[in-house]
Amino acid sequence: MQTIEQLLESKDIRVTAMRLLIYKFLAEKEVAVTLSDIEDAFEKSDRTTLYRTIKTFEEKDIVHQIDDGTGITKYALCEKGCNCEIETDLHLHFHCNNCNETICLTDHKIPQIKVPDGFVSENVNLVVKGICDKCSGQ
Amino acid sequence: MQTIEQLLESKDIRVTAMRLLIYKFLAEKEVAVTLSDIEDAFEKSDRTTLYRTIKTFEEKDIVHQIDDGTGITKYALCEKGCNCEIETDLHLHFHCNNCNETICLTDHKIPQIKVPDGFVSENVNLVVKGICDKCSGQ
DNA sequence: AAACAGATGCAATGGAAGTGCATTATTGGC
């Protein structure tokens, strides 16, 4: 079990107080968060810092970006089973139309999608919309 | 074979010169277009008009919106086999990482996606990214 | 301690989406 510090260092990311806090914030969240969410959680800090921190995390494959169709970019920690580095990794995200939250279903893989002749599939983005387990009353 | 005028009327959309032109523009395009694309094609007209025309078309299920992950909303005509009215219609779109164009693969349906217990799937947005037939050199 | 690189904060920009309101065009009743 490596510490967050070790994780960041292993990815060539300089460890700062802010980065540790943001990482912890993301780790505690079970849902994908927007930049605004992070802003709200760290009002003392500047938007830009938060934005650039997320971008750094993204470059180093610590978080991945999710486009759930709300028009607002969301981010979530890459967890075990999330091979974002690999182009062909098949993400699956679920967006709840009720609570408006988006979660990462890393253990639900996407079936192979057939494309017409001449087309080359490199990557698949799949967002399922509906009602999440919390909202469906279970 | 009904005319565009008849189609618009059947959907309770008042026929105007602008709407006919925009419809024809969309029909000629084989790819999904952004609002900017339409703007560029109709410089004489105002953004707002084009925007509201597309929104009207969208409400009346003449075009559907596509979120291909570029962050910019695209639109495409609903064609035969495109049942946008139906929530559960399984759209499949292809975004080319080379030419940056997005096309609608209406005849390629999406397989049933399994979601965890407690989750209810209402709608699926699937975008396959890769290289399109034109760019793959076929 | 000095020099450097990188992190942070502030200000500003840009692009897309959306809205309010005045003007113009179209339709339907007379």
Place this chain on the structure above:
DNA sequence: GCCAATAATGCACTTCCATTGCATCTGTTT
């Protein structure tokens, strides 16, 4: 055909999110 009602169009403006430039600060290296 004319007039009133209704809808479409155009202009200006606003909002929201994403992004960048630059100055400052902090931490690291020699």
